[in-house]
Amino acid sequence: MTCRILRGDSVEQSVKNELRSIVGKDYFLDSPNELYVYSYDATPLYQAMPDAVLIPSGVEEVAAIMKVANKNRIPIVSRGSGTNLCGGTVPVEGGIVLNMNRLNAFKEIDQENLTATFGPGVITADVHRAVEAVGLFYPPDPGSMRISTMGGNVAECAGGMRGLKYGVTKDYIMGLEAVLPGGEVLRVGGKNAKDVAGYDVTKLLVGSEGTLAVITEITAKLLPLPAAKQTMVAYYNDLTAAARTVQRIISAKIIPATLEFLDQATMVVVEDFAKIGLPLDMKAMLIIEQDGSEWQVEQDMARIADICRSEGATEVRTAQTAEEGASLMAARRSALSALARVKPTTILEDATVPRANLAAMVDQVEVIAKKYNLQICTFGHAGDGNLHPTCLTDERDQEEIHRVEQAFEEIFHAAIKLGGTITGEHGVGMAKAGYLDLKVGPVGMELMKRIKEAFDPHGIMNPGKIFAKSARRRVVVQTNGCGCKHEHAHN
Amino acid sequence: MTCRILRGDSVEQSVKNELRSIVGKDYFLDSPNELYVYSYDATPLYQAMPDAVLIPSGVEEVAAIMKVANKNRIPIVSRGSGTNLCGGTVPVEGGIVLNMNRLNAFKEIDQENLTATFGPGVITADVHRAVEAVGLFYPPDPGSMRISTMGGNVAECAGGMRGLKYGVTKDYIMGLEAVLPGGEVLRVGGKNAKDVAGYDVTKLLVGSEGTLAVITEITAKLLPLPAAKQTMVAYYNDLTAAARTVQRIISAKIIPATLEFLDQATMVVVEDFAKIGLPLDMKAMLIIEQDGSEWQVEQDMARIADICRSEGATEVRTAQTAEEGASLMAARRSALSALARVKPTTILEDATVPRANLAAMVDQVEVIAKKYNLQICTFGHAGDGNLHPTCLTDERDQEEIHRVEQAFEEIFHAAIKLGGTITGEHGVGMAKAGYLDLKVGPVGMELMKRIKEAFDPHGIMNPGKIFAKSARRRVVVQTNGCGCKHEHAHN
Numbered sequence: 003m004t005c006r007i008l009r010g011d012s013v014e015q016s017v018k019n020e021l022r023s024i025v026g027k028d029y030f031l032d033s034p035n036e037l038y039v040y041s042y043d044a045t046p047l048y049q050a051m052p053d054a055v056l057i058p059s060g061v062e063e064v065a066a067i068m069k070v071a072n073k074n075r076i077p078i079v080s081r082g083s084g085t086n087l088c089g090g091t092v093p094v095e096g097g098i099v100l101n102m103n104r105l106n107a108f109k110e111i112d113q114e115n116l117t118a119t120f121g122p123g124v125i126t127a128d129v130h131r132a133v134e135a136v137g138l139f140y141p142p143d144p145g146s147m148r149i150s151t152m153g154g155n156v157a158e159c160a161g162g163m164r165g166l167k168y169g170v171t172k173d174y175i176m177g178l179e180a181v182l183p184g185g186e187v188l189r190v191g192g193k194n195a196k197d198v199a200g201y202d203v204t205k206l207l208v209g210s211e212g213t214l215a216v217i218t219e220i221t222a223k224l225l226p227l228p229a230a231k232q233t234m235v236a237y238y239n240d241l242t243a244a245a246r247t248v249q250r251i252i253s254a255k256i257i258p259a260t261l262e263f264l265d266q267a268t269m270v271v272v273e274d275f276a277k278i279g280l281p282l283d284m285k286a287m288l289i290i291e292q293d294g295s296e297w298q299v300e301q302d303m304a305r306i307a308d309i310c311r312s313e314g315a316t317e318v319r320t321a322q323t324a325e326e327g328a329s330l331m332a333a334r335r336s337a338l339s340a341l342a343r344v345k346p347t348t349i350l351e352d353a354t355v356p357r358a359n360l361a362a363m364v365d366q367v368e369v370i371a372k373k374y375n376l377q378i379c380t381f382g383h384a385g386d387g388n389l390h391p392t393c394l395t396d397e398r399d400q401e402e403i404h405r406v407e408q409a410f411e412e413i414f415h416a417a418i419k420l421g422g423t424i425t426g427e428h429g430v431g432m433a434k435a436g437y438l439d440l441k442v443g444p445v446g447m448e449l450m451k452r453i454k455e456a457f458d459p460h461g462i463m464n465p466g467k468i469f470a471k472s473a474r475r476r477v478v479v480q481t482n483g484c485g486c487k488h489e490h491a492h493n
Numbered sequence: 494m495t496c497r498i499l500r501g502d503s504v505e506q507s508v509k510n511e512l513r514s515i516v517g518k519d520y521f522l523d524s525p526n527e528l529y530v531y532s533y534d535a536t537p538l539y540q541a542m543p544d545a546v547l548i549p550s551g552v553e554e555v556a557a558i559m560k561v562a563n564k565n566r567i568p569i570v571s572r573g574s575g576t577n578l579c580g581g582t583v584p585v586e587g588g589i590v591l592n593m594n595r596l597n598a599f600k601e602i603d604q605e606n607l608t609a610t611f612g613p614g615v616i617t618a619d620v621h622r623a624v625e626a627v628g629l630f631y632p633p634d635p636g637s638m639r640i641s642t643m644g645g646n647v648a649e650c651a652g653g654m655r656g657l658k659y660g661v662t663k664d665y666i667m668g669l670e671a672v673l674p675g676g677e678v679l680r681v682g683g684k685n686a687k688d689v690a691g692y693d694v695t696k697l698l699v700g701s702e703g704t705l706a707v708i709t710e711i712t713a714k715l716l717p718l719p720a721a722k723q724t725m726v727a728y729y730n731d732l733t734a735a736a737r738t739v740q741r742i743i744s745a746k747i748i749p750a751t752l753e754f755l756d757q758a759t760m761v762v763v764e765d766f767a768k769i770g771l772p773l774d775m776k777a778m779l780i781i782e783q784d785g786s787e788w789q790v791e792q793d794m795a796r797i798a799d800i801c802r803s804e805g806a807t808e809v810r811t812a813q814t815a816e817e818g819a820s821l822m823a824a825r826r827s828a829l830s831a832l833a834r835v836k837p838t839t840i841l842e843d844a845t846v847p848r849a850n851l852a853a854m855v856d857q858v859e860v861i862a863k864k865y866n867l868q869i870c871t872f873g874h875a876g877d878g879n880l881h882p883t884c885l886t887d888e889r890d891q892e893e894i895h896r897v898e899q900a901f902e903e904i905f906h907a908a909i910k911l912g913g914t915i916t917g918e919h920g921v922g923m924a925k926a927g928y929l930d931l932k933v934g935p936v937g938m939e940l941m942k943r944i945k946e947a948f949d950p951h952g953i954m955n956p957g958k959i960f961a962k963s964a965r966r967r968v969v970v971q972t973n974g975c976g977c978k979h980e981h982a983h984n
Contacts, residue, residue, distance in 0.1 A: 112847075112849070113744055114740050114743060114744055114847075114848065114849035115743075115847045115848055115849050116743065117847075137746055138746075158689065159689045159693075161687050165686060165687055166686065170687055172693065172696070173664070182936065182940065186936040186939075187936065188934075188936045188937060188940060189933075189934065189936075189937070190933065190937060192847070192912060192913075192914065193847035193912055194845050194846065194847055194877075194878060194912075194913055194914050194917065195656060195657065195845075195847075195848060195876070195877040195878060195879065195917075196652050196656055196661055196845050196874070196877045196878075196879045196914075196917035196918050197845065197914040197916075197917060197932075198649065198650045198700045198914075198916050198917065198918055198919070198920050198921070199914045199915050199916050199921060199925075199929055199932040199933060200921060200929055200932070200933050200937065200941050200959060201697060201700070201701055201941050201944055201945075201959075202650075202663065202696055202697060202699070202700055203937065203940065203941070203944075205663070205693055205696040205697070206692060206693060206696070206697050206944075208693070209689045209692070209693055210692055225748070226746035226747070226748060227746075249605055252605060252606075252607065253604055253605055255628055255629075255717035255718075256717070257716070257717065294789075295786075295788070295789050295792070297786065297788045297789070298785075298786050298788070298789060301786070354685050354686075354687050354688065355685065356603075356605075356606045356608075356683070356684035356685055356686075357605065357606055357686060358603070358605035358606050383687070385686070386685075386686035386687045387685060387686060387687075388685075388686065388687045421683060421684055421685075422683075422685055423683065423685050423687075423688040423689075423690045424690050425688075425689050425690050426685065426686075426687035426688060426689065427687050427689055428689070429689050430689070430690060430691060434690075438690055438691055441688075441690040441691070442680075442681065442690060442691050443679075443680065445673065445677040445678065445679045445680075446679060446680070446681060446691065446694065448677075449673065449679060449694065449947070449948070450691050450692050450694070452947035452948070453692055453694075453697075453944065453947050454692075455947065456940070456943035456944050456946065456947040457940070457943070468691060468692075
């Protein structure tokens, strides 16, 4: 296999000149240092060099670039902040990385239709701020929201902590402008609360991971901002009791905005990082948030506290102020950063199961971690059955990395057996391309490939993502003597 | 053009025998009388004879039928109760009608995961009844819910009166089993609250109008049943004031469960039909329903009543009992039946606009009705901007029908100009196939055709629907001397 890190010369100079003339020389990058910056994303273990990086100013330039790329069969990898966790924006077949961050105009908040329209380069948290300033609400809140872009959120169908009550990015995207591989500009959906004019291409593009089109404008649905919010923590000296509490809350027909789970191992590293006084002898904690009218929040939180206690929580504490609530949520949000400090390599997965199977899945992860003698911390969106088993390891230790691979493969199989899926919110990308057939089967795989071809007959859109080139096994990228990274398919 | 009503002989006898052996002779129909029953649906003006009607017992039989149909290039039109309003289940190219009503097992209500799983033949209202009996809630409530099947609801992405707050069918379909044209059984989605494993084929199938696959099992998301509900009516002697009230309510960040609009002409026929004492000198009425906790409902309804009054409602009345509320909602639900009594032919459209443009759209419909000298009553889901301008006419009066065509064409153009769509909840089918490009443009049309081909390379799935064979104009079916119906494309 080629050593991707040394790549960067497979696009002819004349084509580079053509591309440079589209965006202007300041927005065309092809020096080794600049290319290196775009050779990786937030996902550990994956890296590959692009041939050029283009930073277009708007849809017209994107369309012009796509025409050149399609004609010359050059891969196109569009990206924002690169915060994805599936290797989704690593240019594994080289080609052009499209940095979409200049398309960052916040075009409109429509308070009558409850929509917001903006470019893909807008930061997620800036959407929150802008709409909350006028009493509106955009619920999806992925962990990376302070740096992630909305284009990336749409491409990956980002989730977050409010998924249980409010759903994910897909549930809020009403309209898109996107450029197809041939350079045609597509406009789908809009501001209509109901619209059944043809196939729902809008929802199909959400979560398509840059493999179908380049998103150039987004129209999102907004909700009224809830009047009140309360945060509660419950600690357990029994992991199963915590999982059972989650089931009891839902079965009691209460849908909290947030229902997060941290196991003891995660609590320990979070406490070390955030110093908020977590009781480190406890086996698990739940962080529960409810929003709505003040009356409703009071009612729900009282009932939830009762359920926590009746399921054996050793302590149930309601945040007394908004600040205290925010600091608890921030502690949860810091879990990944905190874990990342412990060992050189942090591999975060997001196997997901129907929420009733949460306890069984948590058990399975523990068993598998022991079997392969690995340190796996588990936290995540318990209310969604969306767990983040996180392995603290070191990519230089090839023997351990091999065990990590085997452990995650078992975790994916366990999730599927429990009616779950290989990825709840991180996407398939490269990291899980070898496992997609576990979830969708050969009929689903074949159909998805045909859908891909319908959009992208020459296969230039983010090649190597979602669909694995070879068979099932995970692609491992290993450090070798030349100081760069190779790919090896285990078969 | 062929006279479809006389059709029924284009499938060879040997193939018919093969099909009969799959379902058994009791579930294979091909006598003229039986075929006639499946030659039309709830949409006026469209009729065509199938070659055979098959009533399969389950997914295996559906798969076997599809293999035969695909091999022999026989059109497949799957249907439930045929309540659609876009000619969606008229077998316009003959072939096989698949009556899916035997797949009507209600398989499960999962109270921990808040899902229900059932066959496509289950009646919508039976889903409501079953889940409400255990305190759960399936919001979509199309007008035809007492007879429509869930398979049809999924195929058309049915809407209803609770769309404003709760969304449409698409928002509740989590998993599907479907048979592809080649007979492969596809399983997509499931019970996971979050799932980004590959393209969202589940949402793509919802609203695909039987043109991509035959749905054989449905898993739907449920919500907790709201504790309380209240219904209110407000009467206006000014149509614009009613529309402005809708905007004011949303801008005040209140999202009622239901926000329906009836114009004076509709009120008159509804009163004649339902005798509930509507004030017939009023120009418009709103029916508003809110659900949630008792406290929240009280709060919201008080604020809504204030807004109605401040916008000039002459009377605002809150239903004193659940029965009174239900009778008001029933009156609204009876609108179509009531209108259908007035003249021989009732043509109901569902042009939809962003809700802030509701008043402008209502005005446009009035202007267009006057211009073409037609009786058009308008009612609909005001909160969704989803109007049902309904023309009372007589299909035997060809001159008037021609004016109806022209008027609806202008209505579609007006909706598009206001940022709207040609169909909010009824689907494209045959009735709006000639107008789809107004909404999605040539790029969208071409892409949708390629998606169709990806699923159905031989074009056997509900041919003649969504995509018009010829150019833009509406297809009019006229009665002629032979007592059957022909199609004429106006170009």
